Amino acid sequence: MRFPADAPSAGRSVVLQLRVRRFACRNSECTCRTFVEQIPGLTRRHGQRTERLRATPASVGLALAGRAGARLAPALGVCVSRSTVLRLVDALPEPEVPAPRVVGVCCEYATRKGRHYGTVLVDVEARRPVDLLPDREGSSPAAWLADQPGVEVVCRDRTPFFAEGTTAGAPQAVQVADRWHLWHNLSEATEQSVAQHRRCLRALVPTVPVPAPEAVPAADSHGSPRPRGHRFADRTRDRHAAVHAPLTAGHSRRSVQRQLGMTYRTVKQLAGAAMPEELFTGQWQNRPSVLDDYKPYLDDRWSEGCTNAWKL
Template sequence: RVSDEPVGGRPVTIVLTVRRFYCRNSDCGATTFVEQAEGLSARYRRRSVPLLATLAQVGLALAGRAGARLAAQLGINVNRTTLLRLVRALPEPELTEAPTALGVDDFALRKGNVYGTILVDIGTGKAIDLLDGREAEPLAQWLRDHPGAEAICRDRAGAYAEGAKVGAPDAIQVADRFHLWRNLGDYVEKTVARHRACLKPEAPESEAPDRPAAERPPEPAEPRLVSRTRERYATVQDLRRQGESLSAICRILSLDRKTVQRFARATTVDELLGKAIGRSNLLEPFKPYLHQRWAESITDAAQLAKEITAQGYTGSEQTVRRYLRPFREMLAPPLAPPTVPKVRQVTGWLLRRPDDLDDGEKRQLTDIRSRSPHLDRLAEHVKAFATMMVQRQGEHLDTWLSTVEADDQPDLHSFTVGIRRDHDAVTAGLTLPYSSGKVEGNVNRLKAIKRQMYGRAKLDLLRKRVILA
């Protein structure tokens, strides 16, 4: 009796009459041999071959629990563990050689603890293998066992660079352009934060310094996070000069070791203040409205807080009270402070295509560049790198590096140091048509499969679903 695929939602059982053979050899471990119907039945199976193939595909697509629920709707009674067992038993395609263009990236099985490596055929866009760990040796061993890779697309990770160099020394390593652009964006943001004073627009003539002090807008107080960062940086640096170890500083200041390391390694406090000062202020978009209502003699902070909350403000009423408190000591309503773009906004303007900016953004960026020679030259460096990346002009990389290194751009200098360490791969990335786009797509698909499987996504089962689905 063999269970087969249901018909019309009703279960089907096929009753077979077959021959049974008896073995008279006493040394044989099996006593009987049952004849099988080819393509229908298999030894030790109570389900038909077509039904097993269907269930295996259901398991590949939906894993255990979801697959069992779908099978029940189709009229098939199967346990979730059976589905996973069928997936594990599926044969894998034989792979003897690496593809011509191989993509490499890491993924997290347990973020911060357990990682793996995914290998993708850039030509077909399909995942071909999953490795345990993201160190150099597993990749190098895989490349030795599967020769033939001519180009290896990777991110800027040093482990993959070393593994590719050891396992396939003749292959061209290609640094992914997306990761190059993102790395550049990080250093651009640091540079903009370093010159954040230039982001504030100049006051119009009506707000000149000769305006009575009682009518000027209040000077914004330095955020507590900024002042605390300055104090901690000064304290950590003083203790380091006194010869205290990092562990001793951790005990004295009651801070985590990683925090102390960050403060100790920073050469200036500006390196630590970039994100703190560039952090979004929840009240900033609503300040013009508060000034307008105050000029209309609406001075109840609670009422004003309710009004801006209805407009989308998500901060506290106390924040509104603190901002309005200096207004009560003025003789006349203060003018609304000029809107200062955030560090991240300006960074986005520098990294986006000029045609994608609206007229207001173009005008603000032009004003900022006119006030800050450093940011003006930064914009030119970013534009040159973008042109080189889009038009595949890797041969101009050395010229770009020399130009940046000759300029007073400390943060971009750090970027150029990393580029020179990985010079050949970056040049190939800016010249060849290969990229890790298909690899990133497979990583996203892998994450969806992993989360669908909850705690059952061990590497062997995850590997089957990623490669065969």
């Protein structure tokens, strides 16, 4: 008697009771002494599930992989772990894939990031992978392409070992660049060209008369080191006014701290200053810089297209 689990019916689990025959082997040298009869399409050797029940989590695993497939399987009436889902997917037979005509060998995958990389071979016309190579050496694509005489076009990037492997394995195939690398190379060339001719582009921009700005005093009557409109100075003035307004109304500093969401030290510092200009310390002064003597040279280099800070 065998009791394989079957797919659920109307929300109830189903267990079959099968009476099968058991055969004995008379060969004393055989490792298996008995053999149990299998029913085609229903049972298999050492199987605890029917073929129909195996197909359900295997299909879910193909779509969602292990963890997500194991979470969805109970909704279908099947309780399996993620390891079982992956094992059922791994036991599926390899699908019959027709020989590709256009192969892409420009994709890579990492078995260990920064250490070990392999190559993905893609059927460009069907838009699906066809094989995984264990490394990025030119000999691996060459050996694979040599076994595929029907390959007519090889789509690759500018990597030297891909070019060598393609030439050795499929000399009859036409080698082309894929769409992504074409756009990537075009964007890089355009960016470099624009950076090298920035002065020419700037000369083509029509000059529009700009109205003269209103004269703003460099410092107000309270001795502010920055004119109105400086973002740090304006922010300090706003915070100073926001703290002094409730203090004038009779609120305590702790109350102002809770209302404005500031630390007590910040409220104390702003409350202790009668005017916001007293808080303008040396970090806003026009201190000399070690780059002052070289700023014209740096501006010229930047205009010529050198935008790398390390090179500058």
